[in-house]
Amino acid sequence: MKLHTGVCCVLCLVVSLAAPAIGQTGQVSLDHVDGLNGDGDIIAGETITFHIRFYNDVPASIWAFSNGFRLYSPDGATWQPPSYAQTGTLAALFDQYLYYEGSLDGSGSDTIGFTGLDMYFPQIGMSPGFSQVVLTISTQVDVAQVGRHLCLGSSGYAPYIPWEWALDDGETSVTPTWSGPHCYEIAAAELTKTIVVLDEFSSPIANKGFHVYRVDQNPPTFTQHQIGTGELVTDGSGCITLPSGAFVTGDWIKLERKVHTEPARRHVSELGTMYTIWLDNADFNTTTGDMSYDAIDSDPEQSIQVNHATLCYNLLVSVEWDASITYLSQLQENFAMMSNYLYDVTDGQCRIDTVVIYDDGGRWTEQPDYRIHADNSKWPSLNMLGYPGAIRVTIPDRPIEMPRKHYGPVGTAGLVALDYLGWNASFNLSPDLREGDDYRTKAHEFGHYALGFWEENKFFGSRCESSPPSMGFMDHEYRTPYVPGAVDPEPYASEMSCSATYSDGSCRNTWQWWFNNNLSCWDMFYLQSGIYDDVQVVLKRPEHQILPEGLDYFPGPNDDLANLDFNVGSLIVFPIGLEATTAYTATAKVHGLDEGDNADVYHETSSGRRVKQGKTADRPASSHGLIKVLGYRVGDQLEASGGHGVSVRLESPSSGTWLYGRLTVAKSGFPGSEGDTLNVILAPVQGDYPLVSSATLNGQSTEFHLQVYQEFSEPPIVELRTDCGGFASTSMTESGATYTGSFGLSPGSKGSLTYWAMDDSLNTFFFTAEYAHYDIDSVSGLPIASSADGMCDFILDTSQELTRVMVLSSTFAVPTAGLTPMAAYAGCTYALVTDPNGSLMGDNQISIHCGHLQLLDSSGTCDLMGQLTVFRWDENIAQWLSVFGSSFNEDTGLLTADITQPGIYAAFTVGDGNGDGIHDGCESCCGLYTSGSTGNTNCDVDGKLNLSDITAAITRVYIEPSVPLCCEENGDVNCDTKINLADITQLITKVYLDPLFELCECP
Ligand SMILES: [Zn+2]
Secondary structure: OOHHHHHHHHHHHHHHHHHHOOOOOOEEEEEEEEOOOOOOOOEEEOOOOOOOOOOOOOOOOEEOOOOOOEEEEOOOOOOOOEEEEEEEHHHHHEEEEEEEOOOOOOOOOOEEEEEEEOOOOOOOOOOOOOOEEEEEEEEEEEEEHHOOOEEEEEEEEOOOOOOOEEEEEOOOOOEEEEOOOEEEEEOOOOOOOOEEEOOOOOEEOOEEEEEEEOOOOOOOOOOOOEOOOOOOOOOOOOOEEEEOOOOOOOOOEEEEEEEEEEEOOOOOOOOOOEEEEEOOOOOEEOOOOOEEEEEEOOOOOEEEEEEEEEEEEEEEEEEEOOOOOHHHHHHHHEEEEEEEEHHHHHOEEEEEEEEEEOOOOOOOOOOOEEEEEOOOOOEEEOOOOOOOOOOOOOOOOEEEEEEOOOOOOOOOOOOOOOOOHHHHHHHOOOOOOOOOOOHHHHHHOOOOOOOOOOOOOOOOOOOOOOOOOOOOOOOOOOOOOOOOOOOOOOOOHOOOOHHHHOOOHHHEEEHHHHHHOOHHHHHHHHHHOOOEEOEEOOOOHHHHOOOOOOOOOOOOOOOOOOOOOHHHHHHHOOOOOOOOOOOEEEEEEEEOOOOOOOOEEEEEEOOOOEEEEEEOOOOOOOOOOOEEEEEEOOOEEEEEEEEEEOOOOOOOOOOOEEEEEEEEEOOOOOOOOOOEEEOOOOOOOOOOOOOOOOOEEOEEEEEEEEOOOOOOOOEEEEEEOOOOEEEEEEEEEEEEEEEEEEOOOOOOOOOEEEEEOOOOOOOOOEEEEEEEEEEOOOOOOOOEOOOOOOOOOEEEOOOOOEEEEEEEOOOOOOOOOHHHHOOOEEEEEEEEEEEEOOOHHHHHHHHEEOOOOOOOOOOOOOOOOHHHHEEEEEOOOOOOEEEOOOOOOOOOOEEEEEEEOOOOEEEEEEEOOOOOOOOOOOOOOOOOOOOOEEEOOOOOOOOOHHHHHHHHHHOOOOOOOOOOHHHHHHHOOOOOOOOOHHHHHHHHHHHHHHOOOOOOOOO
């Protein structure tokens, strides 16, 4: 826009109205301006010269003149203090010149007065017809003034001297006309500019196309304006000539090229690209985290290094239930937050590009990257099929499994302390995915899945003491410590391990170090550097950056996720729009449970799918038995079953240990709106059916077993559901105390078994087991077999030749033979099944994730976690045996033990067994029923000393030394801190030979 046209006309009109009626009054005009561009705009950075012409159209000579001029801006522009000069032949025509300088500071209004007098004979002055440029006024404006305006106007330069010319009669004066004011827009200089595009090593990148953008300096969005429509291609010397007028000095220029497209290995038809690698010229300030691009300078040629690479991933996400718009839009934001966090973790070198989200089970069985389960008890997990030594990025053949929302581990500050089993939190806490650390856990799982990292919170041995509170996001991605009061893990929680993390040899025992060829995450990420599309792509590691004083990492970009440096989350494309649904979130209450118990709730949808909704809350009383059922519709069926947190006992069968109920809400008679509660009434299963669930793998055949201790009224029916959508059902056959079900259906990589059994009252009830199944390719082996619930890992020696491995998990009641009375059960048994079956070779370990548990005794004050022990079920003698060397690590929340054979494993506490209903650890069990005397080795509540005490001591010393007494201290009857033959001898003496013989008092 050119302001001067309009303003000129209006003011010309005013001036001419004010002029004398006689036409011949002299004319002062702006002859021309130097420094304008083709559009007639002032060019920033160039000298502007106004040329002012006098034209004497009066039929007389002019002997004196007085004219003032001023520079001003109607919209706040500033300019360099102007200079002026007299030109032409005027100097010869007048005797005297006077200049008046008003303020000449380049702002507001700068005034220059110009006066000439011809006082001495011969007086010539300006003759009639005189027409010349007589004065020039010059200045310059800088690029910051672009868009504003600069004007040249007239001025009667002092209060006493008017704008006038004096005629040669010495009496008459005229007021010459003025052609102005003249106003000009200030425009940027049109650069003719050549960019030399260089790689990381400063070599020109020849004959490659780049997208070129002018970038607004408006973090965190950095709006881009593309220059041209397609790519601009470098010539053989790496040069690109920028289109004239595209940039001005100081503009940011971004050059970008996609150098690699990695085809998808999963979901090929849905989203054919796994990730792309882009190169650009972004640069990060490693102290502030600020991102910038190169600023255009005024040189005709400028070199720009294109050496910042970004890995941009595409994801297919399947949500199991028919989700609400609210949930889906929060999920989109959740992925945006995840991308911003990932950008921070990778120092601005990895982000998420496209996320395709299906709900209602869409693409569930078609290899999505993420499966989001309705199940509130699903532990976030990814079963990595083994890639020992695979240092290149490999997408595993299994998806990342997430619950509806992951609330983090127990004790995370800011969350309520979770009770007994963590899932009751999911009823009381906000379901909003934008709150909490769920997005960080999605990024952690992405680290396993896409970047190939293994855990750094799992160790062979214990955590090294020199490590910081977190070794990086593959160790501890949460913002807050596991344990309240522990050292704050930030800022490492948004970093990756680097060579410095592993400089201490005692830290080189993480799974990451072990399974990934002795590499830190950064060193492994760096291995994706290389030549792509003939261009050098070099990923930057912290040790090769200039880092802030005292740090071995670059904290940003996006170190403060509430105050982003670059909002890469906003760049995510979600191709599928949000769709409304008639399904809603229903509140269900399961009745019949005791406080502290959980029930598993299943949802049969109208489309015939069986969706596990998870576990009901167990405490406090106000939410006990409650669960939020996602994607519910009136008419859908709910089924619940569950049992006590403490396992049943073979010795003293009790009824009511397993409960089962079913609810169908009819279309009529139920209002079916959000906020109503669906009541599921559980009835106790009649009869006591503790059992262990196992399987046999042989070649391609798979058989599932239930080993029972009381037969069902009829053989159970078992339903198999695989994660590929397979379904089969069969009646189990009975042989001895074992029921067997076999299927022609391949078990796939994961699935569930629903057992339908009949109780003593001929009522049918169900319980469920889940499995993870690994078909092992002989090259890679299988270093870790994880359970389907993600809570248990079997670490296997890869030198042994296993062709198939299955981990079965079951929460159904188990027998308690071999356990101390009142032993607490950690909630799940895990069966490791292998083909070939037999002893394991080499070093093998079980690792059960117990960090989410909070095992308290019935008083609610005594923490039993330290007593957790791995037990193995011995099928031959039908009892649990504790596994030697089992230990619970409070830091990591892992219960581990070395194992030598496949089998059924579970975690129990080793309580005192004194029968008072209070677990030990906080009180002494010694002498509880014997007034403080030792010897009651069977812990009978009458405090009797008899043959069974001698038998218990003999069993402890000679038959099963690995099984502790119900109260070890009771067995040390001579108080020498050992339990051995001397104690047995003293017990025999006391019971049979000398009733007055005194066993020692409890310490
Ligand atoms: Zn992990």
